[in-house]
Amino acid sequence: MEPYVKHHIQENIATIEFFHPEQNSLPGAVLAELAQTITEVGQRDDVKVIILQSGGDRTFCAGASFKELIAINDAATGKVFFSGFANVINAMRKCPKFIIGRIQGKTVGGGVGIAAATDYCMATQFAAIKLSELNVGIGPFVVSPAIERKIGVSATSQIAIDANTFYEASWAREKGLFAQVFPTLEELDAAVWAFAQHLCTYNPEAMLEMKKVFWRGTDDWDTLLAERAAISGRLVLSDFTKQKLEKFK
Structure with a gap:
């Protein structure tokens, strides 16, 4: 199957889905389309809630595209990639x-x-998480602000430093990344849809104001994440990382 980003709207609920045949790893083109889709769908008056998911039933997302990662040969390209x-x-x-x-x-x-x-x-019991970037000589610089916001610096540093370990979905729930964890995919899907339907009964203006409150203090993220992307773009060119990537290749 070819990579894709698609969406559909039903009962004021927009479902956005991304997919890549390599375990839902995300190359730059798919990431750009995903960002654009989230922005455009979010502005629609007929959408009250968005569900974000990936295709397939085994892996939510394997991270960045390895093929694009090993092809980076200059800092500018690296910054664009990690952006x-x-x-x-x-x-x-x-x-x-x-x-x-x-x-x-x-x-x-x-x-x-x-x-x-x-x-x-919301997740299944199979949704273990791992921050593997340190394994190849970089770090989760771009994504760590979002992760820290959810689970705190201590838990984020734990999984970032212990880069070889998958942490179980139960751990992610205890730390606050997952709100609920379900035994099966079918139970997850039923719960996600029911929850989205319930949110649609709330006042959209109240939900908008709540979202502003929840994301308070992140106004500098356009700049911050760009700076973090530049750090990763520089480190990916290091001899250490190039040697590591060759071994993985």
Whole structure:
């Protein structure tokens, strides 16, 4: 199957779905389309709530595209590459509608940042998370502000430093990343849809004002995440990282 970003609207609920055949890893083109879709759908008057999900039933998101990562040869290209997840997170932050995350399986790196940037996140018991960036000589610089906002600096530093370990969905729930965890995908889908329908009964103006309150203090993220992308773009050119990437390749 080809990569895609698609959406549909039903009962004032917009479902945005992304997919990539390589475990939902996200190249720059898909990230750009995802950010644009979130922005455009969020502005629609017939949408009250957004569900964000990925295709397939095993992995929510494997992070950045490895093929694009190993092809980076200069700092400017590196910054553009790592800005992809920054643009998605900022689109989610600025979206005037609540975004419900539907996390069906494992998520790594930038995918954890996307999950953290949702306003309410629900998952299956198979949705373990990992920040693996340190393994290749970089770090989760772009996504860590969103993750820290949800689970705090202590928990974020734990998974960022312990870059080889998948942390179970139950751990993510205890720390506040996931609001609810379900035994099966079917139970997750039923709960996500029921919750979205319930949110549609609330006052849209109240939800908008609540979202502004919840994201208070993040007005500098356009600049902050761009600066973080530049750090990653520089580090990916280091001899250490190039050697690591060759081994993974």
